[in-house]
Structures are given as C-alpha cells and as structure tokens.
Amino acid sequence: MTDPFVVIGGDAAGLSAASKFAREAPDRDVIVFEKGKWVSYAHCGTPYYVKGTVERLTDLLSLSPEQAAERGIDLRRNHEVVGVDTDAETVAVAHDSETFSQPYGDLLVATGARAMTGPIPGTELDGAFTMHGLDSAASVRAALSEPGEFAVDTSIEYVDTALVEKYTDWEPPERVAIVGGGYVGVEMAEAFQAHNIETHLFQRSGHLLPPFGEAVGERVARQLREQGVILHLDTAVEEIVGNRDERVTAVAHDGGTTDVDLALVGIGIRPNTALLADTPVDLGYSGAIAVDEYGATSVNRVYAAGDCAEDRHAVTGEPDWVPLGLTANRAGRAIGQTVAGDPSLVGDIAGTAVVKAFDLECGRVGLLDHEQASAAGFDPVSTTVTAGSRSGYYPGGDDTDVTLVADRNSGRLLGGALVGEDRAAIRIDTLATAIEADMTIDELERLDLAYAPPFSPVWDPVLVAAKVLNGQLE
Template sequence: MTDPFVVVGADAAGLSAASKFRREAPDREVVVFEKGRWISYAYCGMPYFVAGYVDRMSDLLSLSPGEVDERGVDLRRETEVVAVDPDAKRVTVETAAGDRREQAYDDLLVATGARADPGPFDVRGVDGAFTLHDMDAAAAIDAYVAEPDGYDPDRADVSAVDRERVDRNAAMPAPETAAVVGGGYVGVEVAEALAERGLDVHVFHRSGHLLSPFGEAVGTRVEAALEAEGVAVHTDAPVESLVGDDRIEAIEIAESTDAAVGGETVPVDMAVVGVGIRPNTDLLDGTGVDLGPGEAIRVDDRGRTSLPDVYAAGDCATARHAVTGEPDWTPLGLTANRAGRAIGATVAGDPTPVGDIAGTAAVKAFDTEAARVGLLDPEAAAEAGFDPVTETVTAGSRSGYYPGAAETDVTLVADRDTGRLLGGSIVGTDRAAIRIDTLATAIEADMTVAEVERLDLAYAPPFSPVWDPILVAAKVLNGALDD
C-alpha cells in the first residue's frame, strides 16, 4: 500500500476517521499512532463508572485493539508523535522504549484530544488528589473510594489499566469526605458519583451558580438537587489551595462573598479537581499552524488546518459555531466522532463537511436533568453582534392529571432585531434534557422564535401537555420581542 493516511490519536475522532477511510479507500495504508495504551473509550462514562452505575471498565470501551486490527487499520499503541514536519510531510515518533523514527504521510490527521488543566492545583504526588480525564484516573478513584477489604479488582478488567496505580489506591484507607473543585460538567457528575459511594461531598465553585454555561436557572435547580442528596454546594467560593504533603488533608478557600466558607480551611481526605481542560497541540509547535479559540487548532469546514494536507478533529480542534458562524472550541463527544468520520471520507476522496456545532450538551444531578444549546450568555450574544432578549418559563412536562408530571424550566434567548433563536436551556426531573434536541434543530435551521412557537410538537398526556414547555417558552419570548 502507498500514500499513507497517518492519524495521531486513537479515540473518538481518530478511529472514526481511520475506520471510515479504510472502508472508502481499501488500497491505501492507514496508520494510527497512540501514545498511551487506551483506545476508543467513553470519556463521558467515567463518572458513572466511579458511581457504580457501570459494573466493569470494559463496558466503557467501544473498540479493542484486536477489533481495530480486523478493520485493516495499522494501530501502534505506546508510540507518541513528538514532531511534525509539514514541508517534508513526515512525523517523528517515539516508542515507550525511547526509540525514535520517522513516518511519511500523504495526509495527516491530528486527533490528540485534550488534557485536564488543574489550574494552580498540582495533584501529582499527593495521595487522594485527582483529576478525572482518563481511564487510569477513573480506575484509581474507584479503587481509592472503596474499603481496602471490599475493593473488587475485576471492576478494572482491561489489560491497559495501570494496575500498580490501582492497587496502590485500593490499599489506602477509604476516604470519608471529598472536595470537588469546580462546578461544571465534571464537577456535578463527580459530586453525584462520590455521594453515591457514600462520601460526604463538598462542591466548590468560584462563580455564583453551578454549570455557568447553562445559565442561572439551570444552576439554581441543579444546586438544589445536589443539596437534597446531602451534597454541600459552595458558590462564590474559589479554592485557594490543596492542603497536604503526601496525602490530601484539606481545601483552603479564598476570601469570597460566601461567608460560610470564605477564608476557611475545610478538612477533606479526597479531592477531585475539575476546573477545565486544554487542547493537546504541542506536537505542532514550530509548524506555524493557526490556532483559534481556546488555543485549539483552527480548521475549516472540511477539518483542514492551515498546513497543507494536515487535518484536525476532536477536542484539539475548533469548529464553526452554528449561531455566530465563527470558529469556536466546544469539546464534546459527538463533535469528535462526526468530524473524524467526515475527514476520513474527505481524505478518501469524498469531500464531506465536518458540520457546525451549537454547544449542545446535557448533564444530570441525581434525578434532575439539564441541557443547553447555542448562545445563552447575554454578553457573549451582544459581542457576537446580536441584541439578546431572554425569557425563562416554568411549565409542566406532561398533562397535569397524568402521573409523573413535573415542573420544567425553559430559558430561551433570541435576537430582538430578527427574532432568530440564539440559544436555550432546560432543566427538570421528567425527561427534560432530551427536549434540548428540538432547540438544537431549530438553531441549526436558523429558525425564529415565532417559527418555533408554531412547531407541531407531539401531544399525548403521558409525554407532553398540549403546549410543550418549549412552545410555552417560545410564546412568552415572542411576546417579549414585540414589546
């Protein structure tokens, strides 16, 4: 085989691209380099493994190395791409043993994902302090929270796991109190997971409400849901430092408007830091590649970078925002899989757009579901050139007389001048999150609020009232636009 397609990274974007390319171009070689041992795993499922909702770590794997090999993909694990020479069209790779060599490419896909950004908190070398951004971390946390004589090693049933790290954490005394630093997606999901494992959990978030990108209405409901299950939520409570030498001992809180914790030290014997992530772009240092928002690799509508025959996809790359039309960085699973598949088709000779993004996301806190899409922040909308108008309504999830009906809060944002729907969020306990797909579709179609109000959504008492909560919100917002 000739004209190799080289892929860097063997997770969602990388293997989606390699698999699609292999089907479409069977006569060309495809080589996938992965610097670690893990491939094709469900990052979003890790908190649910820690919670115990998922019995075995292997349940989070989509493909095994053997299955990748059966697809005709040359997968090389524990082989890191450390440099790219776009002029010579080759990459430099280094094996786990330290051996270096070069690999030529005809087309190159950078699908290196992102890594946890612990901010000022260095968790390395501190027992009981973690970030949760890879499977080895999930396995270690799962082992650490278990009683030493009650840990089931078969839960981490994948050969790629760092067994030494797991065994070391399993032998430590089980924690009783945990701090979750950061109240975003990971923070909320980890708080639920640790509470399910019987720990006393504190969540510390520097802003005024949890899940900041979802808006205040969602943050308030999610905070209440966590507190109802015994989780202590501290907002306006930036963490100053992690206290402890060999093992975590406490969280030190900076002075803040939250008098309950401001300036205090809260004793804990476990901490999970989830304050953000950073795209992995180091291998392109010195190439002159254009970067975009979040320092992610800037790409066009086919996933092409500013370097010839070099593509990027997944958590390391930007995508065009469906509302603003500008590059944006919103790392999510569907975005990575979809872009990888499209690039695989393009490289094989079938030009395919990677698709726009709208930041569609969902999260749960016990029985409370929340979701968001588009532009919700008024300042961000104004900066994008819109005149945002926002309304929040509360409506029933089903006909009031039907069992299971629950209050659902819907927030919609529209542009006053055009009436165009810009964004929305939903929170509730009765199938609230999945309703966001209606809004995502409307945003992708550039619909106005008036058009959303006229949508023929399904009505039947077990599923929705006559006026679905989305229709109610659109009706109220449409009235506000006329004022």
C-alpha cells in the same frame, strides 16, 4: 505504501476517521499512533463507573485494538508522536526508547485535550485526582472501596496496575472535596454521594454549570443540597494540602480550610496542541487548531478534529471551541471520508450538551450569555418559564424550566436551556434542530410538536417558552 493516512490519537475523532477511511479507501494504509494504552473509550461514562452504575471498566470501551485490526487499521499503542515536519511530510514517533520517522500522505491531528489542574498547588498529591481517563476512574473507585475489595482486572493488559493498586489498600474516604462545579463536578458529586461520603463542592462563581445559565444552575444547586452535597459557591480553592506522606488532608480556600481525605479537580480542559508548536499549522483564538469546514488546517493535507480543534458555531458563523463527544466523532468520520476522496463537511456546532444531576436533567444549546450574544452582533432578549412536562392530570410529570434567548431585531433563536426531572434533557434536541435551521421564535412557536398526556401537555414546555418570548419581541 508511500502515502498512508496517519492519525495522531486513538480516541473518538482519530478512530472514527481511521474506520471511515479504511472502509472507503481499502487500497491505502491507515496508521493510528496512540501514546497511551487506552483507545476509543467513553470518557463521559467515567463518573457512572465510579458511582457503580457501570460495573466494569471494559464496558466503557467502544472499539478494542482487535476490532480496529479487523477493520484494517494499523493501530500502534504506546507510540507517541513527538514531532511533525510538514515540509518533509513526516512525523517523528517515540517507542521503546527509540524514535523513528513515519512518512504520511495525509495527516490527522486528533490529540484531544488535557485536564487543567493549575494554578492550584497540590494536585500531585496522592488522593488528588482528575477524572480524565480510565486509569483515573479506576483509581478513584479503588480509593472508595474497602481495602482489598477492589480487584484490578489484570486481564485488561492496558490498565495502569501500579497506579490503581496504590489505592486498593486505602481506607475509604469519609470526606471529599470537588473543585469545580461544571459537568465533572456535578456528576462526581452524585457518584460520591452514592458511596455515602460527605461531599463538599467548591465553585469559584456564584452558580453551578455556568454554560447552562443561572436558571439551571440555581435549580441544580437546590437539588444537590437536598441530596446532602455541601456547596461552597463564590469560593475559590487556593491549594490542596497534604501531610508528610504526600497524601491529601485538606483544601485551602478563600473562606478557610476544609479537612478532606480525597480531592477531585474538575476545572476544565485545554487542547493538546504543543506538538504543532514548531509547524506552520495555525491555531485559533481559543488556542485550539484552526480548521475549515472540511477539518483542514492551514497546511495542505493536514487535518485536525476533536478536542484539539475548533469548529464553526452554528449561531455566530465564527470559529469556536466546544469540546464534546459527538463533535469529535462526527468530524473524524467526515475527515476520513474526505481523505478517502469524497469531500464531506464536518458540520457546525451549537454547543448542544446535557448533564444529569441526581434526578434532574439539564440541557443547553447555542448562545445563552447576553454578553457573548452582544459581542457576536446580536441584541439578545430572553425569558425563562416553568411549564409541566405532561398533562396535569397524568402522573409522573414535573415542572420544566425553559430559558430561550433570541435576537430582538430578527427574532432568530440564539440559544436555550432546560432543566427538570421528566425528560427535560431530550427536549433540548428540538432547540438544537431549530438553531441549525436558523429558525425564528415565531417559527419555533408554530412547530407541530407531538402531544399525548403521558408524554407532553398540549403546549410543550418549549412551545410555552417560545410563545412568551414571542410576545416580548412583538
């Protein structure tokens, strides 16, 4: 066929689009080029594989190459797209030391994002890792295991065996450094502590999980300290130090030097857009690809989705870049349907996210930062309350801290965050739904939420916070 749907990237957005397209348009070919070996895996599960909660690496796979073929997808791994010609409507593909040209009828760029390591020198040393990909996860788990105890599953032909086997003979580290106190840093602190390793976490700012707000960050810091994690807040790591064998021995920071045997860098990600540098495809303010409400770029028949693309924010109505799993899967599926002939909106984003910090559950959504809210044209007002997660007389409850942010003039809910040990994270979905519906704090307060002693007090913590904030607005 001369008008195939070509997808660059074989993970969440790419294979979601390909799967939906193959079902809806079986008369057209769909080709997915993936430069690596792994496809469709649960990146968010990697800390739990390192911890040991997830036993096998293959448990993190969502769709195997064989299953992709059964769906009618022409999946080509180890095929790197090295060029895009939007005039000729072709992509240049490198494979086995050769390069060939592939025409497309429609093109989806789903190239994802890459882990940041700069501007920190020393990230190339043995024992310095980013938690970005299954090979990284397997390598860290091998490094944490006793020599010879970790066996590379050679039946998985796409494991980077050489990389992982480098660490199978290492003595387990006694002390590790985590650089960055975001999602990866907090989750990996729990993973390292499960292996009884002295864990140092360095965070440049004064509190952990910055997107979740100070109330969440402060409570998570207390939890990590109680679990034995040594926190270095307001401390920037300047270098990862190695020895003559080019192996990690320490981290240098603005407070001195801390000896460590292993370093994990989790300071964020950046969208992979270099492939489009010589094309007329527009990038957004964030450096990710600019798209419309259907995932279409500035070039006809070229789409983008996932961690390399922006989306419209549900609160501001403006483009934003919040790379998360559901966003990628949802946008990919919608684009697949659109390309198949049934235009479908990719949907707005609200930055809804949850993270686990040992026994604590944390959730956030919308705009929490007052400066960001003000820059978007709002007059933000906020409150933080503490309320019980269940009826006081029913066992198993816990204090839940709820932060809500609203616009003073309209009363509109702008954002929220929750933290607690008893089903705090799932309550964020109530706030996410309210934001999508453009609800005011007054309307949120009057929601008819479920009540029964084992599940919630009469006034759910979300309703308590709404009641308090509504009083401030009035």
